[in-house]
Amino acid sequence: MKLFLYIITLILMLISTYAALIYAPTETIMGNIQRIFYFHMGTVWVATIAFMIVFVASIIYLINGKKKWDVLAYTSAEIGVLFITLTIITGSIWAKPVWGTWWTWDPQLTTTFILWILYIVYLLIRANSGFDEKKAKYSAVFAIIAFIDLPLVYISARVMRGISPVVFGPGGGGIEPKMLNALLITLVSFTLLFILLLIERIKIENLKYQINKLIYTENN
Amino acid sequence: MLKGKLKFIFAIIIIAGAISYLVFSGVKDTMVYYLTIDELQAKVPDVYGERVRVSGTVVPGTIEKDNNGDIKFKITDGTNKINVNYSGIIPDIFADDVEAVVEGNYTQQNVFIADILLAKCPTKYESDEKLYESQKGST
Structure with missing residues (x-):
């Protein structure tokens, strides 16, 4: 079953690379650099799903106290931080030639930066709490509060003046059908990649827990 | 005990939410x-000597480049130009x-001395393919 998921993900990743680099037409104003858009969206998509899972899993963990929800929140946050970092990097590479800067404190970039910091702090707090349940619960509270910033990332570009474009939804200009196809296939393949990473990461986390339990019983 | 904890957590969330809202709306206005x-x-005239960031549409035909690579152009909001x-x-x-x-200083005589120039990217992504097709359709 997992092997099947691996193969499907690999194939879809290859297809989406083809779709982004070759199939999708070249944007008139920005040129070929605009193709980074597909990966930029793919990474921010994964980060968004990851942080939503952190939020929901943290709430459930606080309610029922079952360890698996804590593990889900922690592992998902780790992948989220990785992908939001990739979002910032791909965004910078795109912004340099098009806007003329690697970075500017526009509302969407600022809220994204805050998001990045918040979840890095969460990972630090969570990693520090180890197997202490009480501390794990405090980090869950932090994760829930940190989530407030996520909608702000999306809203800020829409209600405040900035330089980041609003392409989708009300006020957005939209993209061509072929570009949309390339984007959709990218989002699907990135979602599968995320699921795969999450499954593997949870497995590692559980193994880590078992090892620590063994060490603990050895010593006592 | 659990109920007390939950109350505590909800209180934190509500306070954090309220603070973020206030910060956000405060920033939004000022x-x-x-x-x-x-x-x-x-x-004007308070703005002279102050570092500001201004946005406007580049007026067509006003971009002038000199030999040093410096450029001059006009930006407009539809009615006013600088x-x-x-x-x-x-x-x-x-x-x-x-x-x-543009970022820099606005000076007298309606001249803005900029040391940062950024361009906003389009919010609509179009390709030459599409433009070609629409031209074909119209002719």
Whole structure:
């Protein structure tokens, strides 16, 4: 079953690379650099799903106290931080030639930066709490509060003046059908990649827990 | 015990939510990313000597390059225009009708001395393919 998921993900990743680099037409104003858009969206998509899972899993963990929800929140946050970092990097590479800067404190970039910091702090707090349940619960509270910033990332570009474009939804200009196809296939393949990473990461986390339990019983 | 804890957690969430809302709405009204040309000119003469960021559309045909690589152009908000002098790296997509963001000092005689020039990217992504098709359709 997992092997099947691996193969499907690999194939879809290859297809989406083809779709982004070759199939999708070249944007008139920005040129070929605009193709980074597909990966930029793919990474921010994964980060968004990851942080939503952190939020929901943290709430459930606080309610029922079952360890698996804590593990889900922690592992998902780790992948989220990785992908939001990739979002910032791909965004910078795109912004340099098009806007003329690697970075500017526009509302969407600022809220994204805050998001990045918040979840890095969460990972630090969570990693520090180890197997202490009480501390794990405090980090869950932090994760829930940190989530407030996520909608702000999306809203800020829409209600405040900035330089980041609003392409989708009300006020957005939209993209061509072929570009949309390339984007959709990218989002699907990135979602599968995320699921795969999450499954593997949870497995590692559980193994880590078992090892620590063994060490603990050895010593006592 | 659990109920007390939950209450505590909800209290934190509500307080954090309220604070973020206040920060957000506060920033929204006072600290804008850039001024419009209107707002800039309304702030004269206080704005002279102050570092500001202004955005406007590049007036077609006004971009002039000199031998040193410095450029001069006009930006407009539809009614008012300001002259911009800039030296530095020019974004790839900078051209007529592009929305530009300039950072620097507004001086007397309606000249803006900029040391940062940014171009806003389009919110609509179109390809030559599409343009070609629409031209074919119209002729």
